[in-house]
Amino acid sequence: MTEDIYDIDTSSVPRGDGIRDLTLTDRWNTPLGKPNGGYILAAMLRGLGEEMGVEDAMVAAVTYLASPETGAAELRTTTLRRGRRVQTGEAALWEGERHIAQLQASFGARSGRSLELGTPPDLPAPDDCLDPKDFPGAMPASTIFDRVDYRLGAAPGWALGTPSGDPTSELWQRLAGGREIDLPALAFLCDSFAPPVLEIGAAQSMTVQLTVHLHRKPVPGWIATRLTTRHVVNGFHDEDCELWDEAGNLVAQSRQLAMLL
Template sequence: MATAASLSASASGSAPGPASGSASASIGDSEFDRDTAVVRREPGVHDTELSAGWTIFGAVNGGYLLAVVGRALADTLPHSDPFTVSAHYLTASRPGPAVIRTDVVRDGRSLSTGQASLFQYDDEGREVERIRVLASYGDLDALPDDVRTTAEAPAIPPVEQCFGAEDAPGEGPVPGGSPIAERLFLKLDPATLGWALGQPSGKGEMRGWFGLADGRDADPLSLLLAVDALPPTAFELGLMGWVPTVELTVHIRCRPAPGPVRVSITTRNLAGGFLEEDAEVWDSAGRLVAQSRQLARALKS
């Protein structure tokens, strides 16, 4: 199969690709690429259509939204790869037309920095800013190979021992809430699934295998989605309500190898109705390819 890959010696088993038994979509020609497409209207202005297929309880997923804005910045800046992307989510986005306005803040030789805002219209026809982003882009392929790290890949059971939404009886623990689940290849570590059985562990951890359902391999833009695609750690803390993102910062460390990635998310502190989520994304070659931290509100169900 096109996206299958063997894990490095540090992995806990083999990982069959999301499109096993069928043709896999390629980067640039997949549902994710079509649904994050932007059209340049004029310099600094892009039009896009936010798809209802990437929503949770009617709100557009924050990682998908960041990928859409990230694509507009890649079309604006002289460099194409996101290195660091920081976003503030101002109002909840909804499916439908949107406009992205971008500015070049700095045009450097190895790094360029830009800012972008995505706008939609409310029911009264007034323009509303949904998300504001500041990001630095570069060339991941030009980075040196030197790696010195104490980070360790998460120990996640092989894919066949993990569970996805399709394994839940009926509509699962969150009925009708996540059209985005149909577009993801997501298999969660059973050790972080206590919430789905009504027995949350209280540890604030979520781990699993991540890919796109049509088999498209990961790239820097899809990693912006990966860090925000797993169920919130708040579920394992015993809170089952909506967890909207307030701020999200993502660091892309290198271009991911083909195959599904492993995502590990932890929360150490929930206070005053807010929690942080620290995410790591590891590729099929055992490399740390992305890191993120977000601040989110823990709303009671």
């Protein structure tokens, strides 16, 4: 049996009393050399769901409290409410004496009406797009770029040293090698690419808080991703993400508040 790196690196082991042990590996590091926030969120969300014995994550809100390090960590989970349609819990991620992140998440099966008023990104087919690996030196060194396959309609302005001025990015993403994308992985994919504020000349950005709505599991294939920042206010900015599957369904949407660095 071969286990995918995604499965290994987002797993946690119950120790009793709602506490789980996990390891943040160095395989999901950002260019700043720290575990990616989306990876941390996926591991926390998966661990909380397993501890509560619930599936179908529908919304997750995480606040990042301190800079994470790779290594051993502890997930302290609490069930807040088991409703008929919605089950809600909380998880705190600790590394030693440092409280790294705090998650609130709700789970539950959905049923009822659907109506879609948005449209997916207008991207060329993935095979007709650019693979950033074909542009040596354009993407910064970062292990997360080995965990995600990216396909871009065009090389980003910031990667060429000429930011476009328009903080919007559209691209295809999937887990490396095409591994099945579950709901926690959608939460990861909302925060797995470069922030679009790089296109307005920002050096970097750090997430304070991120909320993701997980609408449905995607059909197999690539995920069309739209990232956009509309409002930069006194050093802080929003960043919205929409994820669409190859069948043209919205599968997740997120918004984060982040700080310009």
